Amino acid sequence: KNPRVAVCGATGAVGREMLKVLEQREFPASEVVPFASARSKGKKLPFRGGELTVQELTHDCFEGFDVALFSAGGSTSETYAPSAAKLGCTVVDNSSAWRMNPECPLVVPEVNPHDLKWHKGIIANPNCSTIQMVVALQPIHLEARIKRVVVSTYQAVSGSGQKAINELETQVRRLFNGQEVVPEAYPHQIAFNCLPQIDVFLEDGYTKEEMKMVNETIKIMGDPNIKVTATTVRVPVFYGHSESVNIETESKLTADDCRALLATSPGIEVVDYPEKQAYPMALDATGLDEVFVGRIREDHTVENGLNLWVVSDNIRKGAALNAVQIAETLLEMDLMRVER
Numbered sequence: 001k002n003p004r005v006a007v008c009g010a011t012g013a014v015g016r017e018m019l020k021v022l023e024q025r026e027f028p029a030s031e032v033v034p035f036a037s038a039r040s041k042g043k044k045l046p047f048r049g050g051e052l053t054v055q056e057l058t059h060d061c062f063e064g065f066d067v068a069l070f071s072a073g074g075s076t077s078e079t080y081a082p083s084a085a086k087l088g089c090t091v092v093d094n095s096s097a098w099r100m101n102p103e104c105p106l107v108v109p110e111v112n113p114h115d116l117k118w119h120k121g122i123i124a125n126p127n128c129s130t131i132q133m134v135v136a137l138q139p140i141h142l143e144a145r146i147k148r149v150v151v152s153t154y155q156a157v158s159g160s161g162q163k164a165i166n167e168l169e170t171q172v173r174r175l176f177n178g179q180e181v182v183p184e185a186y187p188h189q190i191a192f193n194c195l196p197q198i199d200v201f202l203e204d205g206y207t208k209e210e211m212k213m214v215n216e217t218i219k220i221m222g223d224p225n226i227k228v229t230a231t232t233v234r235v236p237v238f239y240g241h242s243e244s245v246n247i248e249t250e251s252k253l254t255a256d257d258c259r260a261l262l263a264t265s266p267g268i269e270v271v272d273y274p275e276k277q278a279y280p281m282a283l284d285a286t287g288l289d290e291v292f293v294g295r296i297r298e299d300h301t302v303e304n305g306l307n308l309w310v311v312s313d314n315i316r317k318g319a320a321l322n323a324v325q326i327a328e329t330l331l332e333m334d335l336m337r338v339e340r
């Protein structure tokens with residue numbers, strides 16, 4: 001029997017994309033039901049040529065569902081995911097609420113599908129900037145063992161949800177009309193600016209987003225010896241996160257070998273033709289599934305080093321697509337329903 005699927009937070013930027021991805025990939029669902037807050041009850045969302053009616057998320061709305069894709073913020077996940085799991089509905093949660101919980105696998109299907117075997121009802125979808133980075137790192141780690149990663153990100157406003165997408169658009173319009181802008185989604189104006197702050201600051205001066213990249217990478221790749229340091233920056237781009245990734249490995253991997261390796265690795269498309277000025281760009285990645293890698297160069301300042309430019313649609317591979325791929329893998333591995 002095909003699974004019944006709940007999409008929680010279906011009216012948000014990621015939730016809408018989840019519905020789109022389920023439709024595009026012809027996920028074998030017997031039924032898909034969108035859930036959101038009471039504010040959205042009765043709202044219609046397009047799906048498979050028709051419309052779905054948004055229901056209110058409650059503790060017992062999961063009865064009879066096999067899987068729930070959550071993207072309704074951390075506190076909503078914290079509150080409702082255990083209720084779903086208790087009713088036998090496996091949760092794939094896109095928030096940060098469960099990621100570092102030792103009871104919850106943190107999964108990128110191209111990297112650690114085996115971790116799904118030990119799930120107990122809640123599976124975490126990693127942070128978008130982490131997902132696209134580990135898809136590129138994993139083949140390099142298996143080939144040459146990664147010692148250290150230095151990453152700087154250029155992250156799109158869609159990572160902060162629909163409100164921030166609207167805010168960038170509004171600010172650009174207002175500025176062109178000589179009107180003042182009042183920042184709401186971010187502490188400063190985002191239009192024509194770069195903000196070296198994503199999420200809140202921690203005591204040691206790093207942001208939460210930066211530490212997500214450090215801690216989640218280790219958990220997903222299953223190797224505590226990989227050292228990661230990150231600087232995460234918000235840029236005035238609507239969709240697609242870009243990352244400059246500097247990697248130091250134990251053994252030598254030449255730029256040519258790295259290019260050939262990544263070109264045949266799952267989920268990756270190499271775009272690296274400097275002679276044609278061709279490299280991955282956020283605009284080109286929008287709406288696509290792949291993690292695009294280019295500007296592959298050896299770092300001559302260390303014995304074994306590489307520089308990469310990694311771009312992906314943060315709403316798709318960084319969120320909605322990865323969550324649906326986890327659900328697909330659960331089905332393939334016959335792990336969707338667990339006895340509890």
Ligand code: A2P
Nearest residue numbers: 009010011012013036037039040057072161162
């Ligand atoms: P709603 O539209 O009813 O507020 P985004 O990340 O784009 O801001 O979207 C957040 C999503 O999470 C929306 O679908 C929103 O629904 C949903 N959401 C937020 N808070 C709750 C809540 N307390 N209960 C259920 N859904 C929620």
Ligand code: 11C
Nearest residue numbers: 096127128129155159160
């Ligand atoms: C951003 N990476 O681009 C964030 C959004 O932990 O899921 C996702 C936050 C998270 O703003």
